[in-house]
Amino acid sequence: MKKLEVSAIEEGTVIDQIASKSTFKVANILDIQNIDQVVLVGVNLSSKKLNKKGIIKIGGKQLTQEEVNKIALIAPDATLNIIKNSEVVRKFQVAIPDTLEGIVRCFNPNCVSNHQMIQSKFHVMNKNPIKIRCYYCERHMGGDDIELA
Amino acid sequence: MVLLKNRDIISILDFTKEEISYILDLSKKMDKQRHTDLLKGKILANLFFEPSTRTKLSFETAMKRLGGDVIGFDDPDKTSTAKGESLKDSVKIVEGYCDIIVIRHFLEGASRLAADTVNVPVINAGDGACQHPTQTFLDLYTIKNTKGGLEGLTVGFLGDLKYGRTAHSLAYALAHFNAEMFFISPPSLRIPKDYIEQLQSRGVSYHEVDSLSEVSSKLDILYCTRIQKERFADPVEYEKVRGIYKLSRTVLDNLKIGNDLKILHPLPRVEEMDESLDSTDYAVYFQQAHSGVPVREALLAALLGALQ
Ligand SMILES: [Zn+2]
Numbered sequence: 182m183k184k185l186e187v188s189a190i191e192e193g194t195v196i197d198q199i200a201s202k203s204t205f206k207v208a209n210i211l212d213i214q215n216i217d218q219v220v221l222v223g224v225n226l227s228s229k230k231l232n233k234k235g236i237i238k239i240g241g242k243q244l245t246q247e248e249v250n251k252i253a254l255i256a257p258d259a260t261l262n263i264i265k266n267s268e269v270v271r272k273f274q275v276a277i278p279d280t281l282e283g284i285v286r287c288f289n290p291n292c293v294s295n296h297q298m299i300q301s302k303f304h305v306m307n308k309n310p311i312k313i314r315c316y317y318c319e320r321h322m323g324g325d326d327i328e329l330a
Numbered sequence: 331m332v333l334l335k336n337r338d339i340i341s342i343l344d345f346t347k348e349e350i351s352y353i354l355d356l357s358k359k360m361d362k363q364r365h366t367d368l369l370k371g372k373i374l375a376n377l378f379f380e381p382s383t384r385t386k387l388s389f390e391t392a393m394k395r396l397g398g399d400v401i402g403f404d405d406p407d408k409t410s411t412a413k414g415e416s417l418k419d420s421v422k423i424v425e426g427y428c429d430i431i432v433i434r435h436f437l438e439g440a441s442r443l444a445a446d447t448v449n450v451p452v453i454n455a456g457d458g459a460c461q462h463p464t465q466t467f468l469d470l471y472t473i474k475n476t477k478g479g480l481e482g483l484t485v486g487f488l489g490d491l492k493y494g495r496t497a498h499s500l501a502y503a504l505a506h507f508n509a510e511m512f513f514i515s516p517p518s519l520r521i522p523k524d525y526i527e528q529l530q531s532r533g534v535s536y537h538e539v540d541s542l543s544e545v546s547s548k549l550d551i552l553y554c555t556r557i558q559k560e561r562f563a564d565p566v567e568y569e570k571v572r573g574i575y576k577l578s579r580t581v582l583d584n585l586k587i588g589n590d591l592k593i594l595h596p597l598p599r600v601e602e603m604d605e606s607l608d609s610t611d612y613a614v615y616f617q618q619a620h621s622g623v624p625v626r627e628a629l630l631a632a633l634l635g636a637l638q
Contacts, residue, residue: 289438291436291437291438291458291459292437292438292439293417293435293437293438293439293440293442293443293457294439296437297416297417297418297437297443298416299418299443315439316439316442317438317439317440317442317443318438318439318458318460319341319343319438319439319460319461320438320524321524321527
């Protein structure tokens, strides 16, 4: 019998294949401390693909597109499993869109997007490894520079 | 076919090789004819949220030579911005007063925001350390005039390549024309990695060196930039590099120089280029400064649909 490292949920979303060290960043995106249904978080679970992975299971929750886009930036290998009646009804990998609006903060302190009441906007130049260019100031940002808005 | 009517001029990255060449051809046309009525009855708004006298005068001259009028300001302390008005509101209001807006701003990306906000064409006259595309067009225009073309030149960039936005934009533009590039700077003022990556992805042949003497014999163009004191957070770092390059007639006499080398500089200069150079055939920087007028005439007339 397969050993379950994190117990199953009946309804909701399972975010699997998160790089272990990014698990709590993903948890922050989802604001899990303010969810009143079951939330299970596992880290350092064994994974063939990632060696060690994290997993987050959230009862009753459907993710918004914005949340999915944010997760894609932090954990590009993550997969989403939609659970209904204890069965996976849909499974897909997160994907970074070609433009990011309002979800990343420009790291350039002199960028107009940090001074006026406007949404930040980035053109995605490369998805893996992630490389983005600010629509306004044209600065390039990658990996560690990326800070969610 | 290149259509410039109602376009904005925000970043050199927005322009294809064909469009750049077309703008330079239009500039040549404007250089030959002075004082026309092409833009009679049109109004240019010069919005200088950061002062830059020369750029402002150059746009004013261009508009007036085409028969148009100019309104605007260059003292941001006296504008509504100082009272906390948003940039969007400022440009939306001015949009109703004019046919075209030229904007200079201390925030990077401000001109892009302005262009997205209004329906009249917007020209970026410099935003922060970011872009100053009309400067790049006039640099290209000068190089083309002095060299007879832009294709396949060997170009040296000298000085502050870390903060020197004019050098960055020119390098991007010249990447379209198969230039071989030499970046000459002290290690602390090297061109940022982002730009190098961009040039690499476009297959540009480039070299980074410390001293001009290593490469001077190979150059068709030497593009000098000022080491800008105001860009240094630490004055000690500035003192380490100030005056590291001092071009003079004597310095050039002692270097191996390529045939027909031309020296450009966006000006103002401080101590990096001695006046003894001014009377030599190398110096084209005053000609370069004057090119700003026909290039800006061409852009104003094209964006307003008076020239195609
Ligand atoms: Zn930015």
